[in-house]
Amino acid sequence: MLQFARLTTVIGSLAIAATAFAADSIKIISSLPRTGSANAQTTSMVNGIKMAIAEVGTINGATILYEDWDDASAQRGNWDPAVEAANADKAIADKSILAYIGTYNSGASKISMPKLNAAGLVMVSPANTAPNLTKPGFGEPNEPAVYRPSGKISYFRVVPTDDVQGAVAADFAKETGAKKVFVLNDREVYGKGVAGVFEKHAKEIGLEIVGTDGIDAKASNYKSVVTKIKQAGADLVYFGGTTQTNAGQLAKDIVTVGLKARLIVPDGCYEQAFIEAAGAKALEGRAFITFGGKEPKALTGKGKEFYENYKKTYGGEPEGYAVYGYESAKVVLAAMQNIAKAGGKLTRESVLAEVAKTKDFSGALGTWSFDANGDTTNRTMSVNTVKDGKFETVKVVE
Amino acid sequence: MTPTEVFMQQVIYGLSNGMIIALVALGYTMVYGIVELINFAHGDLFMLGGFFALTIVGALGAAGVLDIAHMGDHSNWLLLFGLVIAAGVFCGGLNVAIDRVVYKPMRKSPKLTQLVAAIGVSFIIVNLGLFWGGAPMEVFGGGNAAAASKDFPEILEGSNLLGENSNVVLRLEDLAIFIVTIPLMIGLTLFVKKTRLGRGMRATAQNPVAAQLMGIDTDRVISATFLIGGFLGGAASVMWSLYNNTISFQMGFRAGMDAFTAAVLGGIGSMPGAMLGGVLIGLIRAMSDQYIETRWTNVVVFGVLILILVFRPSGLLGLKQREKV
Numbered sequence: 001m002l003q004f005a006r007l008t009t010v011i012g013s014l015a016i017a018a019t020a021f022a023a024d025s026i027k028i029i030s031s032l033p034r035t036g037s038a039n040a041q042t043t044s045m046v047n048g049i050k051m052a053i054a055e056v057g058t059i060n061g062a063t064i065l066y067e068d069w070d071d072a073s074a075q076r077g078n079w080d081p082a083v084e085a086a087n088a089d090k091a092i093a094d095k096s097i098l099a100y101i102g103t104y105n106s107g108a109s110k111i112s113m114p115k116l117n118a119a120g121l122v123m124v125s126p127a128n129t130a131p132n133l134t135k136p137g138f139g140e141p142n143e144p145a146v147y148r149p150s151g152k153i154s155y156f157r158v159v160p161t162d163d164v165q166g167a168v169a170a171d172f173a174k175e176t177g178a179k180k181v182f183v184l185n186d187r188e189v190y191g192k193g194v195a196g197v198f199e200k201h202a203k204e205i206g207l208e209i210v211g212t213d214g215i216d217a218k219a220s221n222y223k224s225v226v227t228k229i230k231q232a233g234a235d236l237v238y239f240g241g242t243t244q245t246n247a248g249q250l251a252k253d254i255v256t257v258g259l260k261a262r263l264i265v266p267d268g269c270y271e272q273a274f275i276e277a278a279g280a281k282a283l284e285g286r287a288f289i290t291f292g293g294k295e296p297k298a299l300t301g302k303g304k305e306f307y308e309n310y311k312k313t314y315g316g317e318p319e320g321y322a323v324y325g326y327e328s329a330k331v332v333l334a335a336m337q338n339i340a341k342a343g344g345k346l347t348r349e350s351v352l353a354e355v356a357k358t359k360d361f362s363g364a365l366g367t368w369s370f371d372a373n374g375d376t377t378n379r380t381m382s383v384n385t386v387k388d389g390k391f392e393t394v395k396v397v398e
Numbered sequence: 399m400t401p402t403e404v405f406m407q408q409v410i411y412g413l414s415n416g417m418i419i420a421l422v423a424l425g426y427t428m429v430y431g432i433v434e435l436i437n438f439a440h441g442d443l444f445m446l447g448g449f450f451a452l453t454i455v456g457a458l459g460a461a462g463v464l465d466i467a468h469m470g471d472h473s474n475w476l477l478l479f480g481l482v483i484a485a486g487v488f489c490g491g492l493n494v495a496i497d498r499v500v501y502k503p504m505r506k507s508p509k510l511t512q513l514v515a516a517i518g519v520s521f522i523i524v525n526l527g528l529f530w531g532g533a534p535m536e537v538f539g540g541g542n543a544a545a546a547s548k549d550f551p552e553i554l555e556g557s558n559l560l561g562e563n564s565n566v567v568l569r570l571e572d573l574a575i576f577i578v579t580i581p582l583m584i585g586l587t588l589f590v591k592k593t594r595l596g597r598g599m600r601a602t603a604q605n606p607v608a609a610q611l612m613g614i615d616t617d618r619v620i621s622a623t624f625l626i627g628g629f630l631g632g633a634a635s636v637m638w639s640l641y642n643n644t645i646s647f648q649m650g651f652r653a654g655m656d657a658f659t660a661a662v663l664g665g666i667g668s669m670p671g672a673m674l675g676g677v678l679i680g681l682i683r684a685m686s687d688q689y690i691e692t693r694w695t696n697v698v699v700f701g702v703l704i705l706i707l708v709f710r711p712s713g714l715l716g717l718k719q720r721e722k723v
Contacts, residue, residue, distance in 0.1 A: 037546035
């Protein structure tokens, strides 16, 4: 039945594509994991994108069409490499698409980045934080050049990367008085990356790393792993992973096994689903979640306007990444408006060139620019904890 | 923690995880023993058992019988046994229904056809679980994120039985696994050894045609096998929920994989083999997590499986394969 549903959306979007040519409209798509536990987070992001589009309305009389694509599959319950690859191919084939907003998971971007780059289609990620996607020296020697077959930069992101996030987490670990740290990761691009940065920075600031390991995200429980951590005498556990890679179960097992250690996790767990999966009891007072930005209600200026409008439009609190969805769409639309104002023609080439020029953009996340790698110059980070079943910010690092 | 304490702790976790695997493995091995079908849907049936149990807990909570927010404060043995039976009957009944609708019409078809049908059933059940996860109930997170892992409230009180200062942790739930699974296994063994229906099962497993000629109603035997196998799967799902406090629509895949491995390791078709295989896999997992590295655990488990199959192709307690004409 799911197969059938997917088939009808394909047919549906083909039909829309046909009309798009006729009406001379502009199309933007997003590719985010819509099936699976990230759904609440990505729904909030899609809402943000829709708000940005509604605010801009039309460009040069052309309507802006938007499609919300899913890069997850029910079988995996998480992003699926095959679906993300198909999304990228589909986007390239539809010439009316001028921008690709995505992905949520850094691993997924590894797949679509080279494809979209070769096709010259601009890609803006609202949530990828793995540094090796854009910066040399963090991953394999051929990274990030391997994602840029055209030699040009076509991938941008509005969220600070894990080289900042991992370091902030390590600094915070030291502030809590931790001395011996055990570092776990989920063996995915994002989790392994951020855990690696954490480990490196933790060593530099004098924390002792008593062990590292990569967990099996599909395991039923982590009681044996946590016992090993307990034996190692760790007073803090860092887990580079997401809600989808079982961070909730790990948090529970830390309590069950009686390990008296704090847990720090990165922004992949900054969503209500993490609290639901772990149970608030397992997190309160002992778990900390770092996030590349401020909590939605602490946003200022245009960010505050976004927060108020979001609540008015959708009648609920936005998840942490909603504003990044909004900002991604906003920065693309601003580039399009600039081209239109200058009397230029809206093509993939012109949009890409204009987005790359983004400088001192005044948006919901403050005033920021894209640097030479395509990364945001914004470096705001926050450390959050869980109180009464909700996230609460304990520290903001500008 | 001293090395002895660590070892003891890992034995506790290895055994309890292993017992759950063994319960699921019994369902595989019994069905295989009788109809020679590798029932790949068994792990997913087990998953539905967990969803059924959580639905009951949610309904009792909504009816005011249970205070879900404070469930871990007091042990509720009655609820535990009630859930084991309810989820067991649910999974057993469903297993029989699936056999009637899907497997029975193709009993005479090539084994491969049945195997592919079982994989198809497995997909259907996984999607059913995904749909069920969206149930608009408090315990399912209001049904907003169907695919998210669900928190299963604690049924038993969670303090350390060896004292708060002991490094080794033994909780009621660890004991409960033994309290529930061991009698189930003994009961099952007695049933197969002593009762008329059990004798019918053994006869059908040996030679279905001869059994039928001797006046055994093989259809009834097969239904009973699916019923018992499903019941054990349902019981296992409650033990899993009690032990891990999390259920997800995907949990059947890994549990089924582990149980299938256990069944093959012990000798598929052999009931003591499935129990031994389950416990061994639990122990190997725990020891590998502790003394090697958790990232290598799957490699170790399947490495051991390959080694055993090389030296004992029919598994640890498996009988020599009989030739079928």
